[in-house]
Amino acid sequence: MCRRDWPAGARCCRWHASSRWGWPVAPIPKPSWRTCAKGARTLRGDCPGSSSERCCHRPRRSGHGDEAPVQCRVMPEDLVDDAAEAGAPLEAPQQPTLEILRHSAAHLMAAAVVELFPGAQYDVGPPTSDGFFYNFRLPRGATFSEDDLAAIEKRMGQLVERRLPFERSVLGRGEARALFSELDQPFKVDIIDRLGDAVDTVGIYRTGDFVDLCRGPHVPDSGWLGAVRLMRVAGVYWRGDERNEQLQRIYGTAWFTREELDAHLERLAEAERRDHRRLGRELDLFSVSEELGGGLVLWHPNGGLVRSVIEDHWREAHRGGGYDLVFSPHIAQRGLWETSGHVDFFAENMYGPLFIDERPFQLKPMNCPFHILIYKSQARSYRDLPIRFAELGTVYRYERSGVLHGLLRVRGFTQDDAHIFCRPEQIEGEIGRVVDFCLDMFRTFGFADVNIYLSTRPDKAQGSEEDWRRAESVLEGQLRQRDIAYRVDPGAGTFYGPKIDMKVLDALGREWQCATVQFDFTQPENFQLEYTGEEGGRHRPVMVHRALLGSMERFFGVLIEHYAGHFPLWLAPVQCEIVPVQDDVPEVVALAAAVVGRLRDAGLRAAVSDKPGERLPKKIRDAELRRVPYVVAVGRRDVERGDDRVTVRDTRRGGQYELAVSDLAEQLRTEAAEKRAD
């Protein structure tokens, strides 16, 4: 049996005796999804548990039907936790994966931290989707500052040069507990204590003087960890619960080669160049300001123009899709929100009541009660259904100050909301129709790839489990019927029903939550909605809530980043800019004005460059920086030639060519009318 006081380099157990690289290949758990035996014990409770048990926070079924094995998306922390729980360490594969490399990098970082900060206690340190982290507590309440990262990284570099082996051993639970008690590592002791009696042995890894509770596997030695960069430090709650003490987490990224690391850093730089907050300022699209208040947005003329074009398209599509457009006020009597259940279920996101004539009013956090009142404004017959109300409805929700983020997370936003009221037998068709409608709209805006999630019953919910199961199967059925791949996101439904979420993938492959299609059998009940059936009886309609683009604010932010500010022609604030080569030649100025006039007559947004006196290259550069799709130079040469041809510069594709003005107008008109997304 392994002993904790083994001499460096000694083989302390049968695992170690054979612990040379070249072990048989063992399956490596993916960092996100893994199969969980029903009732399996983990540190966060039995599995599968309710959504409050974080172990099973996001389980899914790996196939269809109840008999399919349940898989859990385990929080990154759990990886290490349940790795320890599994007892026997995993054997190393022939070829380490990126996950193994990053997990090893986390160990090495902890080793460096423990050397540089004696008394530091370490919690868990798993790989993540693009790197790794480790959580720490420093003695006497000290904290890391970002300046410490350079020192830690430097020490890691020294450990890399020493090519320290990752030495594995297996200890009995009691032995491991004693070891970590002696090392004054309470987090590890806690993990061991939570393993339960079923677990006899745990894995231990040693790197130099650093010892960690870990299942492994790891790279053979620290020499593999040359391409590592520590990124930032963050505060995190112990075991992810905000009632707990806050630890500090250091994030890093690790790659096999320097080149891969550089490429990763370049991707981050590209994301920064596309940041909608930066482009929003540079392109004068929108602003947020301290004076205005956090989470509130001002749409400037350029952004306002893009928004108008988006909204025009949206209205046109909805009218064509069988929706009726409606409008509703920003505040209403608070009683409406008591009836809807929001006061009970959504309170933490709602602003306080506002008193008018001594009666409480509520700034609206959602649009649904209004559409319900429109439904209730008259007796409805089965012949009227389905009824589809759509509205660009501005709502206000309280968000904690730390989560506000440009246009992507705000406190006041306009949802492109719709509510469908239908007969129970119509629900499947309506859900399917909405799904198709959404995917079609996304394609128009250049999002061909969409990830789809089915969110099921949360802990805090209205309605019977039976209703929920039926509703969930309707949603699932429509997705399957369309052969749409999806994932189940258990416990993530709203309080009134399950939902389908659609997340678009942008040009950088990032996922953004936009559409949500929510089944609701509780609001019709809360508001006592009815329709008269064919046989004259009273029936309760079913409701579907649907946001498509999500909110105008978020969608605009996503669009800006997706296109890096280079909007397709139909969305561009200025579609074509005319640049006079000589400002002081009246014939040239007249020609520029004439070209602008003809483009405008074709329905295009065209303008003359507003930089008189500047040189041509400067004017071109200025238009390029403002992401104007087409720039047309007109000069004395064109006037003298008099053949109505001009030079057109295509700033997105980089081409430059001569074209008759009439052809240019027609070409751009067509491109804009077709709403080409490229």
Added chain:
RNA sequence: GCCGACGUAGCUCAGUGGUAGAGCAGCGGUUUCGUAAACCGCUGGCCGGGAGUUCGAAUCUCCCCGUCGGCUCCA
């Protein structure tokens, strides 16, 4: 809200105890030039706010406010 970083001119930033700086933008002038930055000049700042330490604070300390990266939560 919590951990960390940051807050200096419209924007990007330099300035770490001794008289507030640069580039770009803006304005004025010269230049009229054929596809990503002509030249000269000028304007512009209660250095986020408040309190303190000091002969003296953009600079050091404390408290607020805000922004950014995370945590938690979500459209």
